[in-house]
Amino acid sequence: xxxxxxxxxxxxxxxxxxxxxxxxxxxxxxxxxxxxxxxxxxxxxxxxxxxxxxxxxxxxxxxxxxxxxxxxxxxxxxxxxxxxxxxxxxxxxxxxxxxxxxxxxxxxxxxxxxxxxxxxxxxxxxxxxxxxxxxxxxxxxxxxxxxxxxxxxxxxxxxxxxxxxxxxxxxxxxxxxxxxxxxxxxxxxxxxxxxxxxxxxxxxxxxxx
Amino acid sequence: xxxxxxxxxxxxxxxxxxxxxxxxxxxxxxxxxxxxxxxxxxxxxxxxxxxxxxxxxxxxxxxxxxxxxxxxxxxxxxxxxxxxxxxxxxxxxxxxxxxxxxxxxxxxxxxxxxxxxxxxxxxxxxxxxxxxxxxxxxxxxxxxxxxxxxxxxxxxxxxxxxxxxxxxxxxxxxxxxxxxxxxxxxxxxxxxxxxxxxxxxxxxxxxxxxxxxxxxxxxxxx
Numbered sequence: 001x002x003x004x005x006x007x008x009x010x011x012x013x014x015x016x017x018x019x020x021x022x023x024x025x026x027x028x029x030x031x032x033x034x035x036x037x038x039x040x041x042x043x044x045x046x047x048x049x050x051x052x053x054x055x056x057x058x059x060x061x062x063x064x065x066x067x068x069x070x071x072x073x074x075x076x077x078x079x080x081x082x083x084x085x086x087x088x089x090x091x092x093x094x095x096x097x098x099x100x101x102x103x104x105x106x107x108x109x110x111x112x113x114x115x116x117x118x119x120x121x122x123x124x125x126x127x128x129x130x131x132x133x134x135x136x137x138x139x140x141x142x143x144x145x146x147x148x149x150x151x152x153x154x155x156x157x158x159x160x161x162x163x164x165x166x167x168x169x170x171x172x173x174x175x176x177x178x179x180x181x182x183x184x185x186x187x188x189x190x191x192x193x194x195x196x197x198x199x200x201x202x203x204x205x206x207x208x209x
Numbered sequence: 210x211x212x213x214x215x216x217x218x219x220x221x222x223x224x225x226x227x228x229x230x231x232x233x234x235x236x237x238x239x240x241x242x243x244x245x246x247x248x249x250x251x252x253x254x255x256x257x258x259x260x261x262x263x264x265x266x267x268x269x270x271x272x273x274x275x276x277x278x279x280x281x282x283x284x285x286x287x288x289x290x291x292x293x294x295x296x297x298x299x300x301x302x303x304x305x306x307x308x309x310x311x312x313x314x315x316x317x318x319x320x321x322x323x324x325x326x327x328x329x330x331x332x333x334x335x336x337x338x339x340x341x342x343x344x345x346x347x348x349x350x351x352x353x354x355x356x357x358x359x360x361x362x363x364x365x366x367x368x369x370x371x372x373x374x375x376x377x378x379x380x381x382x383x384x385x386x387x388x389x390x391x392x393x394x395x396x397x398x399x400x401x402x403x404x405x406x407x408x409x410x411x412x413x414x415x416x417x418x419x420x421x422x423x424x425x426x427x428x429x430x431x
Contacts, residue, residue, distance in 0.1 A: 059297050075298050086291040088226030094291075097222050101298050103210045125229060126289075134289070 013037045013180065014058055014076065014149050019067030021053055021204075028053045030204040032067070036149065036180050039196035040171065043184040044209070049201045051184035052081065055151045058182065073148030075102075077141060080153045083134040085126045091137035092122040099144045112143040116166055132158045139163075142170045150174060152183040164189075212307070215300050219308020220315075226285060227316060233281035234316050237274035241324040244270040249331050258332040264393035267328055268349065268386055274320045275353045276375055278313050279361045287365070296430065306358060306426040310419070313354045321350050337399030345392035345404055348411040352385045355418035363429055385414045 014036045021029040028050045036058070045051050056062040057069060059078035078084075085094040095109045113122040116136040118129075126134055135158040142150060155167060168191055171181055175194065183191075192198075198209040210218075227233060248266045249257045256262055286292040295301040325346065328334060336342055360378040364370045392407030 059293075061293055061296060075301075078293070078297050080290055080293060082290045084290045084294040086222065086226055087285055087288050088230045089222065093222075093225065097218065098294055098298075101210070101215060101218055101295070101301070101304075 013073065014071040015069075016057065017068045017070075019057060019069065020065045021050075021057060021062055022065040023053070023062070027065075028204055029057065029206075032057075032204075032206050034199075034206060036182055038175070038178045038180050040175055040191065040194050041180070041182045041197040041199065042192065042195045043182060043199045043201060044186070045184075045201035050204045051201050052153055054201060054206070055080070055153050055182065055184055058149070058151055071149060075147070076149035076151050077145050077147050078151040078153075079138050079141060079155065081157070083126065083138040085134060085138060087127040088125060090123045091118055091126055091129065091133075091140075094126060095137065095141060095144050098141060102145055102147070104145060109140075109144050112140045113137065115143065116140045117162060132160060132163065135159060136163050136166075139167055139170065142174060146174075146177065146179070148179055150179055150181045152181065152185075154185055155183060156185060156187050156189065212300055212303060215304035216307035216311065219295070219304045220311035223282060223309060223312035224315060227282070227312065230285075232285075233278040234319065236281065237277045237316070237320045238323055240277060241270040241274050241320055242327055244273075245324060245327050245331060254332070258334055260334075260394040260397035261390070263328060263332055263334055264397065265390045267324060267393065268389045270324060271317065271321050271349070272353060272379070272382065272386060273375075274324075275313065275317050275357050276378070278316050278320070279309070279354070279357045280371060280374065282309060282313060283361050283365060283370075292365075302427040302430050303423055305430075306362060306422050309358050309362075310354050310422070313358060314350060317354060318347075318350050321346060334397060336397055338396045338401055338404060341401060341404040341408070342393060342396035345389065345396055345408045345411065348408050348415060349385070349389035349392070352389065352411045352415040352418075353382060355415060355422050356381050356385070359418065359422040359426065362426055365430065381418075385411060388414065 016032050016034045019029055019032045020027065032054065043051050043054065053062055055078060058071065059076055091113055092109055099109060110122060118133060118136055121129060121133060126137065139155060156164065159167065171191060174181055200207055200209045252262060295305050356378050360374050364373045367373055388407045388410040392404050392411060395403035395407060
């Protein structure tokens with residue numbers, strides 16, 4: 001992946017070497033080899049092609065039948081289809097917990113949530129927020145957990161136009177910091193023009209577009 | 210952040226969620242309360258207040274309560290895939306096990322205290338050695354959750370988890386259940402050495418399964 005100008009020079013990279021994933025006796029990924037460095041990579045493919053599984057492999061959440069995964073910069077930030085926030089806690093509590101677990105400063109959480117338009121709702125339990133608000137809260141983690149590798153699964157789902165602008169800004173900031181962003185999406189979006197790599201995953205096989 | 214800090218962070222998160230929505234606590238309190246009440250009616254006052262019967266039914270109720278609390282705790286974790294945000298992190302799996310263990314033990318201790326008070330009042334129990342009874346009770350509360358949290362984690366993605374956890378964990382918990390029951394009965398009747406002996410066995414099981422869980426959970430969670 002082409003490197004973009006870096007300011008923070010975080011050691012962002014991850015690699016998969018000949019990775020095969022089999023779930024429920026079905027081969028989901030076949031011999032995937034992939035290098036991810038700083039910049040934006042977009043992953044496309046039809047439903048059921050294995051995009052989510054590929055992201056989950058990089059996140060360490062899917063077992064490998066064969067091959068090797070390496071993420072030397074530490075655990076990535078993975079934001080999946082669902083918000084991944086614990087019900088019963090507020091948005092602020094959820095993000096503060098996750099930032100603290102990584103040893104990051106939890107005091108930035110309120111500022112990040114305000115940026116995402118959750119200033120007056122950050123102290124409500126997440127189950128009382130709308131789907132779009134929960135999505136915003138989960139995406140605010142891009143700003144509270146600054147790690148070398150960010151994995152986003154369909155990040156545009158449930159977002160209104162304001163949140164799309166915020167997401168684009170957050171991703172651009174991450175790219176300027178030198179972070180790697182790998183995003184699985186169906187949507188063609190203006191972020192496409194910023195992508196350093198575009199991949200297509202079809203029937204478990206990966207190719208560069 | 211070290212492993213203990215991470216575990217305590219998970220425990221604090223769990224207890225905060227349980228405090229706001231005490232589904233597990235309420236279900237367990239209702240269940241144990243009703244069981245003690247039903248027991249006193251079904252056995253009749255004479256039989257129900259026999260130390261062996263009273264302590265056996267108390268610990269069976271606590272065992273089911275522990276399963277209920279753990280089940281609700283992990284249901285909450287699976288909603289919206291909240292658990293994945295923890296499993297991704299370094300040390301997340303061990304912290305999840307240890308943190309849940311601490312939090313579920315705290316909730317279970319609350320349930321056990323309420324059930325014990327209810328049993329004492331409703332069954333009009335005479336306690337010969339209160340200190341020994343508290344000791345055996347505390348160790349019993351520490352001994353049950355390690356196995357239940359471990360089996361719940363192992364069966365996490367299994368559709369029949371609600372049925373599978375008791376099937377897997379209850380046979381493993383039979384020695385603990387016997388030790389808790391015998392220890393509590395001995396404390397009720399005034400047999401100090403037997404109460405301490407059973408308490409020691411309970412403590413050993415708590416330690417063994419606590420350490421075993423920490424050892425196998427990182428590799429076992431899907």
